Amino acid sequence: MYSLLVESIDDAPDFEALSYLWGQEMSPSPILCNGVEKTVTRNLEEALKGLRKPPSWDAVPTWPRTHPLHSERHAWRSKGDAASLLQMPVWADALCINQEDAKERTQQVKLMGRIYRQARTVKIWLGDKSRPRPRPPKADPVHYHLAELGGTPVVLSFLAQALRNPQDGENSLLALRLAEDRLHRNHVHGLLAPAAEEWTVLRDFFANPYFRRVWIVQEVAVAGRAEAIVGDWRLDWAAIGRAASWFARNGYALPRASRLGLTKQPSSNDLVPVGEAAALWDIHRAPDRRTTLLTLLKEFRMRQAGQDVDRLYATLGIAEETAGLGRSGEGGLHSLLEPDYEKPLLDVYRDATRYLIVKHGSLRVLCHVDNGPTKTVPDWPSWVPDWRQAKVSSEIWDAEETGARLAAAGDEPVVFGAVSHESRLSLGGREVDRVRSYGLKLESYGVGHVTYMQEREFVQAAWKLAMRAAQGASGGEEGPRSKPDLLATFVEVLTAGAKATSSMGDALGWLAKHLEDGALTNRIRNLPRWDQKGDAGRFHEVFVRFCTGRRFFVTDKGRIGIGPEPMAEGNRVVVLFGSRVPFVLREVGLRFKLVGECYVAGLMEGQAIAEGGNSREGDAEFELA
Known part of the structure; x- marks a missing residue:
């Protein structure tokens, strides 16, 4: 049984905010909220139960609370801590926003950034289980000890090693061999050989559909503190994000084409789909936890959205261009970006494109157009990027990052x-x-x-x-x-x-x-x-x-x-x-x-x-x- 509380955001008590994947499967049994039955997705039902699961045993934290890899298996310090955690209100968008009211959703979209910034902790629900993996025949019992305990200990070992490695600059030992010698590279970084089965566990963890959802970027990026939940395990999000960013910078990220599903899976076992988690961490570390609107739209093109307009609307709380959005959600938004769930999709994307050109006096957004075979709407304007469609090619404009000098139009302004x-x-x-x-x-x-x-x-x-x-x-x-x-x-x-x-x-x-x-x-x-x-x-x-x-x-x-x-x-x-x-x-x-x-x-x-x-x-x- 759940109670729905009505509070002013300006005077709200401490609360937690839930970040989760909605999913398509509905729960067979409705939940009871303020005495009224409410049908929710199975994933939300499991997340709510997981947040309120009472401690089943006492445990010792594997790392101190100040350590970035601190994690617990419902190991509270006292019954008082447990009681306060079980009583703290939780914000869950599917329940706290009337999803049937387009006007309410439009208004709440502009408040989402503030809600997740204000939450005491953002709880990231990654699923209910950390399944043990069977030991292969004739395996070394010591070598497979972690996998027998479940997937999460294996993931933690990878995260820990990534955090031990230098976070900036290149390890000079890598230069002893060519870049394609991945066995040498892994050895230098203290990681398992590319063929090791444990890489599959890490891949499964980062392949969680949660990381591909557009709304979670804002929810996690603005959080003062975020905690990932996998079954009984609680993991500090900072450890996951920092490690994902390290893997991406050091050549372990699954290539763009594979992430988009446009090519077959590469044969290398140590390529991991860390791109979404790494991008999330990079936005979290940005000044004021904001980045440019075009960067976000490019990133959201590779993510999943329940409604395609959300590829724009989910940026509004973290885009640099919308930093002036008022505390109540009013003001600060250009009319071309104003959310409206009754507005046709083409108009939403077209207005955003026009806004970017006028706002920045730049045609950079046109580089994101893809009018190839994947284009599905024949009358779509050729100059408007369709952010629903995967784009396998990288933007040439981005070659500036590699030292290229690009100035085709010289100093000529847009006309x-x-x-x-x-x-x-x-x-x-x-x-x-x-x-x-x-x-x-x-x-x-x-x-x-x-x-x-x-x-x-x-x-x-x-x-x-x-x-x-x-x-x-x-x-x-x-x-x-x-x-x-x-x-x-x-x-x-x-x-x-x-x-x-x-x-x-x-x-x-x-x-x-x-x-x-x-x-x-x-x-x-x-x-x-x-x-x-x-x-x-x-x-x-x-x-x-x-x-x-x-x-x-x-x-x-x-x-x-x-x-x-x-x-x-x-x-x-x-x-x-x-x-x-x-x-x-x-x-x-x-x-x-x-x-x-x-x-x-x-x-x-x-x-x-x-x-x-x-x-x-x-x-x-x-x-x-």
């Missing part, structure tokens, strides 16, 4: 033109070239330490296109004509201009091994700038990151680049003012469809703008439909 319909966007820019031919789309597992056949075929086809472009280039400056120049430009394109994580020596080492061009590979080995100690795996990771889901292409003027999968011959390469990258546009009548962003050597540092000088002769308006 808006008049439109006849709200579904259109008119932008000023300059057409600089057209697509002449293109190669294969790169389909990759995204595992940076393994080279797959598809990756070799992609590079082989791209090199042939680049060679033909160089041989057929006119006397202009656009087409590199000598092999050393072409090779450097080719590497630049494959890595989207990355400088910080990939040296020429790294690239040449990989190309000499995998490119089927005997004359070229011999030439590579004789180049004085080829560092024999280059790490081919390091180049491969960057190349796979930026080329996956894209095609290599050449232009009418002999330029080479990488661009979106649905590009076609004759598509225009345009530098839109206010953008750091060029875009591929397709002419449709008097208007254009945005195909996607691209990287084109010779256009990335404002050359197209500089060539025109003060003249605006080449400027035009491009109305995107």
